Amino acid sequence: MAQQALHILLSELISRWENEVIEFKNVGDSYSTSDIGKYFSALANEANLRDVEKAWLVFGVNNKSRSIVGSDYRQDNERLQSLKMQISAETEPSITFREIHELQSDKGRVILFEIPAAPLGMPIAWKGHYYARAGESLTHLGLDKLDEIRKQVGATDWSGQVANAATLDHLDTHALTKARESFAKKYANRFALEEVMTWPESTFLDRAKLTKDGQITRATILLLGKAEAAHLLSPQPAQMTWKLEGVERAYQHFGPPFLLNTSILYQKIRNIQLRILPEDQLLPIEVAKYDQKIVLEALHNCIAHQDYGRNGRIIVTELPDRLIFENEGSFYEGQPVDYISGHKTPRRYRNPFLAQAMAELNMIDTMGYGIYEMHIGQARRYFPLPDYDLSEPYAVKMTIHGKIVDPAYSRMLIQKTDLSLQDIFALDRVQKKLPLDDVMVKHLRRANLIEGRKPNLHVSATVAAATASKADYIRTRAQDDDYYTKLIRDYLVKFGSATRKEIDTLLWGKLSDALDVEQKQNKIGNLITSMRTTETIVNTGSRKLPKWTLKEKK
Structure with missing residues (x-):
């Protein structure tokens, strides 16, 4: 969030002052993590009961004067962000801050912890205890409030x-x-x-x-x-089906226990190694056709969000170039695009009891990070991003690609490692010839990431020159002398001796392409001289026809 937006947000929070979903703290350079966890539980539960999307814990504001006083709490950003993991480890179900914002004002540093509301039917506990607010005070979650949350979806x-x-x-x-x-x-x-x-x-x-x-x-x-x-x-079939389509056809059904059988289903998928880039454009990068973590994330999501009342099965269809996951029931909370950034936390679950159990067994999280992680995972592998098909009113289909759609897209991801997920998502739409709004088109064009005119946009070809230069660098860069001398030593250990011609043959193709013939000859001569003067090797032949061997150690 931009600093100006944070200034506006803080002003709004102060104007509303403390209530059950806002807590201000005058915190210096330290504060108990356990107490933060208690406030997290209390504020998340109160946000749920008051039907608001989020709650706020704010450090650096004086509780009495309602003024900014600043906070030195966890000045190092990496240590500050690590608090997310600490909170996630002790909450039940596992959940953490949606975001931790730092506002640098002229009166001091303010930290705003953005806390998602507890999902419907799921009160949040900290170290096994449920907390709530009574006015501005922290207290235990009473049975009345606990029952109110749990009854939200019970029947x-x-x-x-x-x-x-x-x-x-x-x-x-x-x-x-x-x-x-x-x-x-x-x-x-x-x-x-x-x-x-x-x-x-x-x-x-x-x-x-x-x-x-x-x-x-x-x-x-x-x-x-x-x-x-x-x-x-019964009558729910409790089945997952793997189906192979293409030149060969096959299928297999998998019933309970899903905890074990999701991994067994994954093993049916033909997961070969792929070279995703042509050798004449860049040194080939080998990756698995499908990433196990991404496939299991998709399958576990199908299990967690399936509408079991429709008595259908989960289907995984394996095509030559992609996997399609299908489950019964419409997308339950919002739209898939809402979760790509990793900032949206679902309020409701179709199967809250199942979702919480799966979270306890590390099969899913309950923060809405699954879709984000699948997109990040595909981008890191230089593959197209997942696609969602919601055209059927009572079904969700998700596609994971196992083949490159546009090589320029993959080269772009390799070349530009600092692209935001928003930019990658937009480039993915360009390569798939999907619509893109004018604002994003202008942004991508200014960044030289795309070329052409709507609707014939394509990923910029200028990156090809950059990747070609990268390939040239790999071919022309020089290795350290230690690398070359080790090759010579290894050769002598294996074969006992070597002539100058044999050493030339050994090293010639490994020397930088930036060197001409004479320079390569001089380079090898200098390496041999260096090894001789350091008494690593000795000449057991003649001066005219040297024969080099390793010097025996005394």
């Missing part, structure tokens, strides 16, 4: 309903072990794996938000149930 949550007749015998032992390991990893700062493994099954399942007071839920069966326990969810 409509398919995943949170108790699975009648289900017992612990219906759960897969391998899935339970994996669930304990994932839970212990998530809460490594609180519980040792050995301790989690000793908990009774009922205790673990309740702590991992998989059961309700010991009762097995539909979410429990989906994530941890045995394959033969799927009938407990």
Whole structure:
């Protein structure tokens, strides 16, 4: 957020002064992280109850005079931003600041912590305790407020309903072990794996938000149930289907436990290594056709957001150049584009009980970062960004590309590592010939990132010259002498001796292309002389026909 916008925001917050969703603190160079966590829990819960999108914790404003006094809290930006991880590690479900803003005013530095409202049906706890506000005071979340939040979606949550007749015998032992390991990893700062493994099954399942007071839920069966326990969810098929389309065709269905079977489904996908750039334009970069983290993120999102009441299955279609993920139910909160920046946090979940359980097992987060992470992941691999198709009213389709659409786009990402995700998203639309608003077109044109006229825009060709220069540099750069002398030593160790001609053959193609024939000959001669004068090698032949060997150590 720009400084001017932050000035306006702070003025508005001060004018409203402290209430249940705003807290000002006169903080110097230190403040208890645990207390910050308590305020985070309280403000997030109060924002939910008051139906506002966010709450604010502000450092650097005097609580009595209502004036800016400045704060030296965590002056180093990297250390300041690390607070996000600290908060995420101790909140249940895992959630953290949407953003931490720094305002540099003439009266001092002000820090504004932007806190997302707790999702509907999910009160936020800090270190196992729920907090709230009573006027300007911090207090525990009362049962009335706790019930109010939990009842927001209770009756409509398919995943949170108790699975009648289900017992612990219906759960897969391998899935339970994996669930304990994932839970212990998530809460490594609180519980040792050995301790989690000793908990009774009922205790673990309740702590991992998989059961309700010991009762097995539909979410429990989906994530941890045995394959033969799927009938407990009837008429919901509880299936994920992998389907191969193209020259070859195949398919396979996967039922519970989803915690294990998402990884097994991923292994069915043909994930070869690709050279994504032509050799005559840049040294080839090899990457996997699909990134496992991105594929599992997409699949886990399908599980978390599926409308199970429509009794459909999740489908992953593998085409020669892309994967298509389909799940039942419309996009539940906003639009996919809202989440690309990583700043929007969803207020509501179609399956809050399932979403919270998956978050406890490290399968998803509850901050809305999944779409952002998938876009960043594809950009870092120089691939096209994911596409969403919401044309069907009761289904969501997402495509992950496994092939380059426009080589100029990929070369641009390799050349310009400082591009913002907003710019990359816009360039991705250009390469896919999708509409782009005039403001973004002007921005990209000013930055020399695109060429042509609407609607025939294309990623700028000028980057090709830059990447060609980069390739030239790689071919002409000189290595350190240590590199060349090591090659000679390794050769002598393996073959015992070498003539000048053999050393020339060894080094010639590895010397810089910027050197001519005479310069390369002189370079090799100087290397040999240097190794001789340092008594690394000796001539066991004649002066006219030298034969070089490594000098024996005494």
